[in-house]
Amino acid sequence: MAGNAERVKLKIDGVKKIYNGRTGKVIALNGVNLDIHENEFVCVVGPSGCGKSTLLNIIAGLDTPTEGAAYIDGKRITTTGVERGVVFQQYALFPWMTVLKNVMFGPRLQGKSPEEAKEIAMKYIKVVQLEEFVNHYPKELSGGMKQRVAIARAYAVNPEVLLMDEPFGALDAQTRTQLQQELLNTWEKERKTCFFITHDVDEAIILAQRVVIMSARPGRVKDIVEIDIPYPRTQETKMSERFIELKNKIWSEVYQEYLEVRK
Amino acid sequence: MEQKEKKSLLQKVPHWGWVLISFAAALLLWYALSVNPKTSRSFPFVPAIFEALQTMIQNGALGEDLASSMISVGAGFALGFVTSVPVAFLMAWYLPVRGILEPWIQFIRNIPPLAYVPLVVIAVGVGRTPQIIVIWIATFLTMAVTIYQGVRGVDNTLIKAARVLGANDTVLFLKVIFPATTPFILTAVRLGVSVALTTLIAAESTGAFAGLGMRIRALSNNYETAAMLLYIIIIGIIGLVLEKVIKFLEKRLTGWQETRSA
Numbered sequence: 001m002a003g004n005a006e007r008v009k010l011k012i013d014g015v016k017k018i019y020n021g022r023t024g025k026v027i028a029l030n031g032v033n034l035d036i037h038e039n040e041f042v043c044v045v046g047p048s049g050c051g052k053s054t055l056l057n058i059i060a061g062l063d064t065p066t067e068g069a070a071y072i073d074g075k076r077i078t079t080t081g082v083e084r085g086v087v088f089q090q091y092a093l094f095p096w097m098t099v100l101k102n103v104m105f106g107p108r109l110q111g112k113s114p115e116e117a118k119e120i121a122m123k124y125i126k127v128v129q130l131e132e133f134v135n136h137y138p139k140e141l142s143g144g145m146k147q148r149v150a151i152a153r154a155y156a157v158n159p160e161v162l163l164m165d166e167p168f169g170a171l172d173a174q175t176r177t178q179l180q181q182e183l184l185n186t187w188e189k190e191r192k193t194c195f196f197i198t199h200d201v202d203e204a205i206i207l208a209q210r211v212v213i214m215s216a217r218p219g220r221v222k223d224i225v226e227i228d229i230p231y232p233r234t235q236e237t238k239m240s241e242r243f244i245e246l247k248n249k250i251w252s253e254v255y256q257e258y259l260e261v262r263k
Numbered sequence: 264m265e266q267k268e269k270k271s272l273l274q275k276v277p278h279w280g281w282v283l284i285s286f287a288a289a290l291l292l293w294y295a296l297s298v299n300p301k302t303s304r305s306f307p308f309v310p311a312i313f314e315a316l317q318t319m320i321q322n323g324a325l326g327e328d329l330a331s332s333m334i335s336v337g338a339g340f341a342l343g344f345v346t347s348v349p350v351a352f353l354m355a356w357y358l359p360v361r362g363i364l365e366p367w368i369q370f371i372r373n374i375p376p377l378a379y380v381p382l383v384v385i386a387v388g389v390g391r392t393p394q395i396i397v398i399w400i401a402t403f404l405t406m407a408v409t410i411y412q413g414v415r416g417v418d419n420t421l422i423k424a425a426r427v428l429g430a431n432d433t434v435l436f437l438k439v440i441f442p443a444t445t446p447f448i449l450t451a452v453r454l455g456v457s458v459a460l461t462t463l464i465a466a467e468s469t470g471a472f473a474g475l476g477m478r479i480r481a482l483s484n485n486y487e488t489a490a491m492l493l494y495i496i497i498i499g500i501i502g503l504v505l506e507k508v509i510k511f512l513e514k515r516l517t518g519w520q521e522t523r524s525a
């Protein structure tokens with residue numbers, strides 16, 4: 001397996017998160033423990049409302065845990081940092097900036113000159129194949145194109161860790177498959193540590209080395225499944241026997257949790 | 264079948280065609296009012312208006328009134344704008360500011376300016392100062408509320424996205440919150456201009472020496488309806504022109520917006 005580096009990159013240690021909602025306290029996370037290794041691709045699945053986004057926000061430094069802590073390279077996470085790039089489900093592109101300006105935003109904040117920032121931005125815009133659209137505004141792009149820009153923007157600050165919150169959730173099946181493949185290809189080349197949330201079990205298996213299954217709220221880690229399918233993976237991988245085996249296993253575990261939510 | 268044909272015929276009329284039709288209809292209505300003995304006194308027809316226009320230009324009143332009103336509106340609106348923007352942002356960000364200011368803004372906003380003009384005049388004396396103050400108050404209230412709602416409505420994920428890309432508070436304000444609020448600021452400007460014009464009459468109601476609003480009152484005392492109608496039309500035209508200017512600004516500054524009403 002690819003696990004040559006067993007160094008822990010992200011450590012989630014006894015994380016509990018309680019929200020004081022209008023209708024009372026909501027326990028979003030109840031003691032989550034998880035180690036993510038350097039260069040590892042981890043997918044998180046679980047029923048809606050089990051605290052996946054909350055966990056991602058805590059790792060990103062956008063939210064603070066009520067108890068416990070998250071660590072990167074052994075350092076406690078208290079705020080955002082450019083070594084942790086985030087891709088949001090709702091694209092979150094700045095609508096008043098062109099594609100180029102969106103992607104340049106991060107490098108410019110890192111103190112790069114406009115020329116340098118533009119060069120970096122163009123490099124990643126090429127990776128996501130949007131050279132023709134550099135001067136377009138987000139409203140002029142399709143959903144898939146917007147998400148490509150968001151991915152390029154996250155890559156442009158050269159993060160060590162990528163945190164993705166259902167990035168392909170709003171896309172049609174075809175675009176989704178295509179972006180999965182692009183992400184796989186990139187990851188196989190760069191091996192950036194990835195924390196990827198999804199509802200789609202197929203997507204989790206095709207991408208990840210490990211799939212983390214979370215329980216219904218209050219969220220905990222219910223199980224972790226090793227995906228022992230070697231890379232490179234393609235869409236044909238989804239037809240393999242092992243894939244289907246793993247899919248059945250994960251799906252049945254996730255399904256139990258969906259039923260929990262229904263109750 | 265017949266209905267379908269009719270519909271397509273109506274759809275063929277170009278925009279300027281409707282403008283023309285609307286204009287003709289208004290003229291017709293106006294003419295009808297001017298010949299009806301009951302309303303002819305209030306609505307003298309076009310030739311009388313032109314005559315009034317000539318007189319008012321010749322005796323210098325129109326120029327003086329226009330200048331005076333535009334100075335009041337301009338100064339009052341400008342003050343309203345530069346004060347409402349920071350107040351709106353502070354209200355959106357700091358709970359104490361919001362808690363203390365919001366109830367009063369809502370309270371005063373619904374009081375017609377005409378009601379408190381005399382108090383302002385008694386406080387600061389007659390002349391230009393009370394006019395500017397009244398327009399300032401009215402535009403400030405309207406614009407502060409509009410911009411405040413805009414700042415509060417800024418998409419939180421955009422703020423998150425900027426933070427994870429390394430934005431500090433200053434960058435966040437200048438590069439994200441401010442541009443995200445621009446559409447609301449422009450809406451506020453539009454509403455503010457309209458409020459400034461509608462408040463003008465009230466602002467000039469006491470102790471003004473010139474001005475469109477003051478003149479209308481003076482003319483009404485002498486039943487000079489042609490000149491009055493002329494002034495009313497002029498105020499309307501000023502409003503239309505300013506509206507067009509703001510529309511142009513909106514197109515230039517916020518063309519990136521996802522949803523735009525045509």
Ligand SMILES: Nc1ncnc2c1ncn2[C@@H]1O[C@H](COP(=O)(O)OP(=O)(O)OP(=O)(O)O)[C@@H](O)[C@H]1O
Binds near residue numbers: 019021026050052
């Ligand atoms: N700011 C907040 N205030 C109050 N409650 C919140 C807040 N954010 C999240 N919650 C609650 O915490 C729980 C977990 O939310 P979270 O968004 O992490 O779920 P999720 O697993 O990402 O769900 P989904 O799959 O639908 O995105 C939910 O019950 C939600 O209502």
Ligand SMILES: [Mg+2]
Binds near residue numbers: 053054
């Ligand atoms: Mg979520």
